Amino acid sequence: MGMAAESQFHVLAVDDSIIDRKLIERLLKTSSYQVTTVDSGSKALEFLGLHEDDTTNPSTPCVSPNNHQEVEVNLVITDYCMPGMTGYDLLKKIKESSSLRDIPVVIMSSENVPSRISRCLEEGAEEFFLKPVRLSDLNKLRPHLMKTKSKDQHQKQEKQEEKSAFQSPKQQQQEKEEHQQQQQASNNKRKAIEEGLSPERTRPRYNGITTVV
Amino acid sequence: MIQMALAALKTQLKNFVQSMFDEGVLDSQFSQIQALQDSSNPNFVDEVITLFCTDAERIITELNKYLGYQSVDFSKLDTYVHQLKGSSSSIGAHRLKLACVNLRQASDDRSKEGCVRALNSITREYCLLRSKFQTLIQVTHDLIVFVIRMIGLKLSDIMVKTL
Numbered sequence: 001m002g003m004a005a006e007s008q009f010h011v012l013a014v015d016d017s018i019i020d021r022k023l024i025e026r027l028l029k030t031s032s033y034q035v036t037t038v039d040s041g042s043k044a045l046e047f048l049g050l051h052e053d054d055t056t057n058p059s060t061p062c063v064s065p066n067n068h069q070e071v072e073v074n075l076v077i078t079d080y081c082m083p084g085m086t087g088y089d090l091l092k093k094i095k096e097s098s099s100l101r102d103i104p105v106v107i108m109s110s111e112n113v114p115s116r117i118s119r120c121l122e123e124g125a126e127e128f129f130l131k132p133v134r135l136s137d138l139n140k141l142r143p144h145l146m147k148t149k150s151k152d153q154h155q156k157q158e159k160q161e162e163k164s165a166f167q168s169p170k171q172q173q174q175e176k177e178e179h180q181q182q183q184q185a186s187n188n189k190r191k192a193i194e195e196g197l198s199p200e201r202t203r204p205r206y207n208g209i210t211t212v213v
Numbered sequence: 214m215i216q217m218a219l220a221a222l223k224t225q226l227k228n229f230v231q232s233m234f235d236e237g238v239l240d241s242q243f244s245q246i247q248a249l250q251d252s253s254n255p256n257f258v259d260e261v262i263t264l265f266c267t268d269a270e271r272i273i274t275e276l277n278k279y280l281g282y283q284s285v286d287f288s289k290l291d292t293y294v295h296q297l298k299g300s301s302s303s304i305g306a307h308r309l310k311l312a313c314v315n316l317r318q319a320s321d322d323r324s325k326e327g328c329v330r331a332l333n334s335i336t337r338e339y340c341l342l343r344s345k346f347q348t349l350i351q352v353t354h355d356l357i358v359f360v361i362r363m364i365g366l367k368l369s370d371i372m373v374k375t376l
Contacts, residue, residue, distance in 0.1 A: 017268075017296065017299055017300060017303070018264055018268060019261065019264050019265050019268060019300045019303050019304060020299065020300075020303055022260070022261060022264055023246070023249075023261070023303055026249045026254065026257060027249070030249060081295065083292075110298070110299050110302060131299070131302065131303065132242050132245070132302055132303045132305075134245060135245075135248075135249075
C-alpha cells in the first residue's frame with residue numbers, strides 16, 4: 001500500500017500443506033515481501049516459466065526459451081517433502097536452468113536429517129530451515145536477496161553498455177535519463193524497506209481484543 | 214462495572230489459553246501464530262484454526278479408511294500421518310503431534326493393532342483440541358460482541374483506558 005510492487009522482493013513459496021502455505025505467506029508478508037504460494041514443484045516451475053516436458057534429450061536444455069519471466073521472482077522457498085516433485089528435485093531443476101539458476105532457493109523441512117540438509121546445500125540451496133519456520137528465520141533471507149539485486153543491476157548495466165554501442169547518441173541519452181529516474185525511484189523505495197518503514201509496520205498496534213487470542 | 218466485566222472476560226480468555234499450554238495441548242508455536250495476528254489481519258488465528266481442523270478431519274477420515282482394509286497399506290498410512298504430524302507441529306498442537314509420532318512408529322512396526330490404538334489416541338486428542346479451540350473462538354467472539362456493544366453505547370473512552 002503506497003509502494004509499487006516492483007520495488008518489493010517477490011518470494012515464491014512452495015508447500016503441499018495448506019496450513020504451512022498460510023503460515024509462510026503471513027510470515028513473508030509480515031517481513032514486507034510480496035508473496036505467491038503454490039502447492040507443488042511443477043506449479044512452481046510453471047510459474048517460473050520453465051516447462052517440464054522438454055526433458056527427453058539430455059543434451060538440449062530442458063527449458064523453454066523464456067528469458068523474460070512475466071513476474072520476477074527474487075527467491076524460492078520450498079518444502080522438502082512433497083508428493084511428486086520434492087523440494088530437492090525442484091532445487092535441482094532451478095539450478096540446472098540457465099535462466100533461473102541465479103534465483104536463491106531455500107529449503108524447509110519438518111525433519112532434521114543431516115544428510116538431507118547437506119545434500120540440499122551442496123546442490124545450491126542458500127539456507128535450510130527446520131519447520132515450523134519462525135519470523136527470526138526469515139531475517140536470514142535478506143542478505144541473499146540483496147546480493148541478487150545488486151547482481152541484477154550489474155547485469156542490466158552490462159546489457160545497457162552493449163546496446164548503446166548500436167544506438168545513435170540521441171537514443172542513448174534518452175534511455176540513460178529514463179534509467180536514472182527508475183534507479184533513483186527504486187533506491188528510495190529500497191531504503192524505505194530497509195529502514196522498516198513499510199505501511200503495515202507503522203500502523204499502530206492496538207492492545208485490543210483482536211490480539212488477545 | 215463495564216470495566217470490571219471486560220477485565221473479567223479478558224482474564225478468562227487468557228487463563229483458558231494458558232491452561233491449554235499447561236496441559237501440553239498447545240506449545241509455543243501457537244504463541245507464534247497469535248503474534249502474527251494484528252489489526253491488518255484480525256482473524257488470522259481463527260483462519261488458521263479453521264484450516265487446520267478441516268485438514269485434520271480429512272486426514273483422520275483417510276486413516277480410518279486405510280486402517281479398515283483387510284490388508285493395510287502401511288506406506289499410505291505413513292504418508293497421511295506425516296501430513297497430520299506436520300500440520301499439528303505448525304499450529305502448535307503438541308499432544309496431537311506426539312500421538313502422530315506413535316502412529317508412525319506402529320506403522321513402521323507394521324502392527325495393525327498398534328496402529329488402531331494409536332489412531333484412537335489421535336482421534337481423542339484431536340476431539341479434545343477441537344472442543345478447546347471452539348471454546349477459545351467462542352469466548353473471543355463474546356469479548357468482541359461485548360466491546361462492540363459498548364462502543365454502540367458511546368463508552369469508547371472507557372475502552373481506551375481498559376485496553
